[in-house]
Amino acid sequence: MKRIAVLGMPNTGKSTFFNRFTGATASVGNWAGMTVDLMMATLKIGEVTADVIDLPGIYDLRGFSEDEMVVQRFLESTPLHLIIIILNTVQIDRQLSLALQIKRLQIPAILLLNMADEAPKFGVKVNAEKIAQHLEMPVISMSAKYGNQYGKGYDAAIDAIAQTLHQQEHPICVRNISDCAIDDRQLATELDAILQDAVHISTQHSNTLTTRLDRFLLHPILGLPLFFAAMYLMFQVVYTLGTPLQAFLSFGLDWIKVAALEPVFTPFPSFLKGFLIGGLYDGIGTVVAFIPVILLFFFCMAIVEDSGYLARSAFLMDAFMERLGLDGRSFVMSLMGFGCNVPAIMGTRVMRSPGLRMLSMLVIPFSLCSARLNVFIFMTTALFTPQVAPGVLFSLYLFSFAAALVTALLFKGQFPNHDPLVLELPPYRFPTIKQIFVRAWVEVKHFLRWSNQFIIAGVVIIWLLNHLPMDVPPASKQTLSGMIGQAVQPLLQPLGINSQLAIALIFGFVAKEVVLGGLAVIYGASNDAGLGGAIAHQIDWVQAYSFMLFTLLYIPCLSTIAVLKRESKSAKFATLAVVWSIALAWITSFLFYQGARLLGF
Known part of the structure; x- marks a missing residue:
């Protein structure tokens, strides 16, 4: 039995991916050694059977909030074969730092750039191949919401997960995350290099629907x-x-x-x-x-x-x-x-x-x-x-x-x-x-x-x-x-x-x-x-x-x-x-x- 952790920032579509990936068959259970209930499911991925654990959404790996400390304790106590990182493509400039932190754990990881269908509306263009070269892990653009209706990203993600699991025979456990030398200055330098090389964000592009609706629904008098x-x-x-x-x-x-x-x-x-x-x-x-x-x-x-x-x-x-x-x-x-x-x-x-x-x-x-x-x-x-x-x-x-x-x-x-x-504030979406x-x-x-x-x-x-x-x-x-x-x-x-x-x-x-x-x-x-x-x-x-x-x-x-x-x-x-x-x-x-x-x- 192999073990996968799904990890990402809040409001990135992590739960949407988890539900689609597991077929909404997940159950809530208390994970050994943890004081918190985690969502988990067991499923067949290619020829491999794996436990998939949905971790709480976090902004930083170093444990400032309770949820971040929960994730930190989980990673330090649970051997893993793979980490699936879910980030929001529209907010990639603010979220890639989490992927850089996870890279230092030296656990096999796959980065899924979710909500790729929304990126063009906000003038965001990414080169997944260049980001993969910088992070030294597979990087795939996809839409968990629409699955294969938006390109072939979801199928490519499943194939990459199956291939990585097949290659990873033994699980890896990080004994102490603080020993991974996560330095803010170094992170900022690496993040800037990736953004300069692989990401283009238009300063003139905006989501006009969200802007128009917010003028009305967030009105200081009429909003409430x-x-x-x-x-x-x-x-x-x-x-x-x-x-x-x-x-x-x-x-x-x-x-x-x-x-x-x-x-x-x-x-x-x-x-x-x-x-x-x-x-x-x-x-x-x-x-x-x-x-x-x-x-x-x-x-x-x-x-x-x-x-x-x-x-x-x-x-x-x-x-x-x-x-x-x-x-x-x-x-x-x-x-x-x-x-x-x-x-x-x-x-x-x-x-x-x-x-x-x-x-x-x-x-x-x-x-x-x-x-x-x-x-x-x-x-x-x-x-x-x-x-x-x-x-x-x-x-x-x-x-x-x-x-x-x-x-x-x-x-x-x-x-x-x-x-x-x-x-x-996320953009308005039609579920x-x-x-x-x-x-x-x-x-x-x-x-x-x-x-x-x-x-x-x-x-x-x-x-x-x-x-x-x-x-x-x-x-x-x-x-x-x-x-x-x-x-x-x-x-x-x-x-x-x-x-x-x-x-x-x-x-x-x-x-x-x-x-x-x-x-x-x-x-x-x-x-x-x-x-x-x-x-x-x-x-x-x-x-x-x-x-x-x-x-x-x-x-x-x-x-x-x-x-x-x-x-x-x-x-x-x-x-x-x-x-x-x-x-x-x-x-x-x-x-x-x-x-x-x-x-x-």
Whole structure:
């Protein structure tokens, strides 16, 4: 088994190449000796089988930021047969220094000049053969986005990788990168020589489309309203298209239950039948029914990110975020937390300031992740009209931003930051349909794999709590769940949250995916109507919104807490995040619920 590392600067299309190269079959795993999860895949390259590891994007090999130190530790502890370097052709004058650093490691390497299709638009011309002579490694111009649609660069890259692997019998490990004598003056001299000999950049050429769009979308007054309007439009699309698809999938799951499962399990004892159908199937099925909504959400987010607009949101928000002790990168990580808080928190490694990292990690868990999203879409569908529901959903996103801002204001003094923001805005791009679908599907698979670790256990426990002891009515006050609900009722009653909703919240601490599955089990045990109808019969919209606010803000899931502790290297910090989130959730829900009741709602 041979081993390949894929390495490059951020926003160079490294992940796009990795997904195309591996067929989007990569999995996330903890690499031996590392404290960070890395993307890796095993595939056949020619006659050779190889592990391919996608390393974090870095700017420098010498380890200034956490991500750069992760790459440094990986290279010093892992023997490699080949390094694939991915650079952006348009920014070759600023990125070749990384290839020169890797050259000094004396590990076989191939340089892929990605985004070569965009280079002519910016007046960039490169001579790959001359660069190869200077670097003493194969250099190939290509487009990971379009593959072989743009010349034959991608096929040439695969051939070069296969040939190099065939020739390299034994892996090489760098014991100490600092011994490789990476000298800044020498690097600058070599870089200048390559640029003079092999690269021509027109000073009069510019990308007129990007320039024209930025004049409008980065306008100092209109920029932010346009961004939030675009996000609201995205929620409208997700809700309008996702809800009918979700209803169709729910109908199919109900049909399977009635037509297939119930006849099969009829001879079973009633307790076991109820457990298998009313517990496992209904609980997990309720979560699965929201796959179309989650897929649409990630589809839209892939468009926003890959088009280059997400990076511009960091630019737009930087001045405002700076007043809170954060910067534009913190805003982007919060947006990425809409998918899942865990990778967003891990993404703060690119920040070199410890204070900025800690404060960013404290605010990211307030991002409305996809696990919370399916709960909110269900609740808004059950208790609000189709005309009002998208606005309600958008308001929850605004509340998540508000919670992050309040948190930053209160804690910025404890986590000072003096690290300036250095941000490179990519040109606007039109992502391919395949690229968007692959990205969205990978995220959905990650969501399902991550959630299934907890949903089954959570649903089983909740069902048992609702049916034990066996000699009392299911989901009644005499059951174990009823006792737990009554115990926490004094704390949650001022928020309008009843005992049934309280049980779901308690198990939501393990994973927010359990909240919806738990509600399906709890209300399914006490009501023959559909889940939405059962909940709408018991609570009004004020209680529902208070419940959603609490779900949005209270304890991050167990996985998020574990990552907070690991990334901060502080149990005290993780405890602070938990205690503060519970306090903020209670105060916010209390003010909303009591205020709404005072106003007569």
